[in-house]
Amino acid sequence: MTFPQIAILGILAAAILLFLWGRWRHDLVAMGALLAAVAAGLVAPGDAFAGFGHPAVITVACVLVLSAALQASGAVDMLTRNAIPRSTGPTLTLAALCGLAALLSAFMNNVGALALLMPVAIQVSARLGLPPGRVLMPLAFASILGGMTTLIGTPPNLIVSGFRAEATGGNGFAMFDFAGVGVAVTLAGLALILLGGWRLIPARPVSGAEGFATGPYLTEARVPEGAKAAGMTLNAIEAALRESEAQVLGLVRDERRIAAPNPFREVHPGDILLIRAEPEALASALSDLGLRLEEDLPDAAAQSERVKGAALQSEEVGLAEFVVRPRAEIAGRSATDLHLRRRYGVNLLAISRRGARVGARMRGMSLREGDVLLMQGSEEALGEVAQTFGLVPLAERELRLPDGRRATLAAGVMALAVGGAAFGLLPAAISFAAGVLAVLALGLLPLRRLYDSVDWPVVVLLGALLPVADAMATTGAADMLAGLLLAPVAALGPAAALALIMAVTMTLSDFMNNAGTAAVMCPVALGTASQLGASPDAFLMAVAIGASCAFLTPIGHQNNTLILGPGGLRFGDYWRLGLPLEVVVLAVAVPSLLFFWPP
Structure with a gap:
């Protein structure tokens, strides 16, 4: 093992431990890892901040702005009012709520989608006489599942796409390349949740204002x-x-x-x-x-x-x-x-x-x-x-009537931006940046909310970790790790290797930021594909799916944290539904990967 390999693995190990410790924010840890890599000579000073210009980082920021425009215009409120039934039982109501969350999360930030639907979920829990946690956890998980179906649905997909472009010297994944596996996994996950999975969530009856309690x-x-x-x-x-x-x-x-x-x-x-x-x-x-x-x-x-x-x-x-x-x-x-x-x-x-x-x-x-x-x-x-x-x-609130014209314009801009990227008319970063310019020019988003709508810690995390991840590949550390992972499953073939990559990624994602997990695991996935002489696409897709599936803890994903207090939930409540869900995801994703992306 060479010194650069020891150094990069040591820096990454320290960063992962700090991520798990949680004392410092993820973006600060990532910046510290970047500076340590520069100090160790693993990243050239001139390339230290190249990650902030990476197309994945630009696309993430632009999608967040477009999501805010959809919210501000009332487009999502209009959809919500017409899509959620008002007089059905728990299963059908949860199906409508979770289905809408998954659909919205495919085209907008999944944290924003959950925030929009939380007041509706709370009203639904009161109407159905259910503890709020039994509605909020399925909603949060559905929004996470829906995000893995498109390129822009979640930051890990954009990161994986960027690694593919660099590895192949060509294009990254297209807008709906994730849909084959993503839709299969999402449908299987929603089926588990709706066909009794929501009953696994502990019933913690709490009472409070307007029938909801915290x-x-x-x-x-x-x-x-x-x-x-x-x-x-x-x-x-x-x-x-x-x-x-x-x-x-x-x-x-x-x-x-x-x-x-x-x-x-x-x-x-x-x-x-x-x-x-x-x-x-x-x-x-x-x-x-x-x-x-x-x-x-x-x-x-x-x-x-x-x-x-x-x-x-x-x-x-x-x-x-x-x-x-x-x-x-x-x-x-x-x-x-x-x-x-x-x-x-x-x-x-x-x-x-x-x-x-x-x-x-x-x-x-x-x-x-x-x-x-x-x-x-x-x-x-x-x-x-x-x-x-x-x-x-949380409580029901009076909303101003959405402006139909503004809502239509915001939805139209988002559709054009998605279409431009999906049909290859423009690179994704350019297409969504043009969409941001359009919503600002049309007055669909107040200028004062432009920068507020960007999740800057995620942007810093991505910009700082991407050069560190590149150093894993250039030093050969990723290939070495891939060899260690492959040793116990080499004789079992690509399916076992895919399952192992996905399981390791899921485990990391349950305890650290999903974007950071994707950046760390992509070089390992590429090294694994190289050693097997297989196409890297299936292994990168395995990382994308695994990084999005953080269902065991309240700290694995922002949506899990968001429902912790309002749902009256405890740290140990998540695995009851999350563990069966991760098993189902693994069982459905591996055959789907072999079918859609044969290695």
Whole structure:
């Protein structure tokens, strides 16, 4: 083994360990790997940032912008309203919802498709009397499956296509080259989910606002002058709250938090009680004791007079629940940092975090991906905060009627961009870049949302990892790894090698970013094909399928993270449906690969 091979494998091993650890963001780890490869002489300094001009990176960014235009124009809302039945049983309703998610994910970002359909799924779960997790997990998995059917459906497909172009010195995969295997896998996966697979998801009945619940909220309530609670002991307050199934977790006095106060401690005016309560019990708990919700301003005198007792809503002011999207701008920041009340006229009233211990004041808590936030404000202000910080609304909301002309134009632009790439009229990156220019020129997407709609951490991840992946090939490390993988299955032929490549890719993708997984495994797949003297197409397709199939954990894919809080799910819930689904994918994909892409 040569020094360059040892160095590149060491850098990749360190990067994978850091990906799995999760302490640092994937894009930062990828950039560190790139700089380490440059320092070790494995990547020429002049080529270090060539990955950012790679067609796959440009296409990913452009598809995200076009997806945002479809959302902003109301095109997807129109489709959703007409496609989801309103009076059918669980199986047919889930079939319509999951089928629509898979269809949308084939032509737009699958995280965006899930975000659009989550409010609908929550309403469906309430109507069917199902725990929300039993609707949200099938929806998330369906959107992941649908993404593997086209070139633009998911970033791994674009990365695989780029590796094919470099390996063959010709073209990458075409728009619908993925459809043969992708559609077979998607149909098989949806069949498993709909024919009873959704029943494997643990039924965790939780109750909450408007028939949907996210688990108990942590909220803060101030004891005003003259409140019934003033002068009572904490023990007496606990007894008064027992009927509402609320619990006092702590007391704040003079900005000092007392985590486990003496039950006989007397409560004074100005004290703040940290209360855990179900959303629908929150109002009665406050009303019974004359408490007021504490807002995100530390100065009690500055609190809004619109929030008194249990009067949480009015014609001008309403409540809404939002989930923090993966990599949302709000993640890692606290309500105090954001100044929601001062800047937007919105109050953060409560936080729901499944399975997490609370160790700080609510306004000082760092928000996390998957947290559910109860916010108060005008409809316009709540919408602005959701758009600015990357929040997904959970409760049913009034939507403006979509503009039919704008929706038609947005759908037309997307169709032309897809058609241009599919029929080989233009390279995919050029076709979709032209689509972005068209939606901006037609005013279908506000200019201020252009850069907000791009998932920059994914762009940085791809741009940084592509040169590192190239170094695996140039140093011969990929061929060496391929030989080690092939040793136990060499006598069994290409089918066994395909299954092994796909299984390894699936396993990595369950614990690290799917785009990063594809970039790491593509050189190995090419090395395997070379050693077998086989066509590389089947092995690259195996990587594309495996990288998209992250169903075992909530961290394997952004969509899995997105449903964790709203679905009331736990880390160990995903494998119950995810493991059978991955087995079905493997069983269907390998024969399909041998049929459509014979090695």
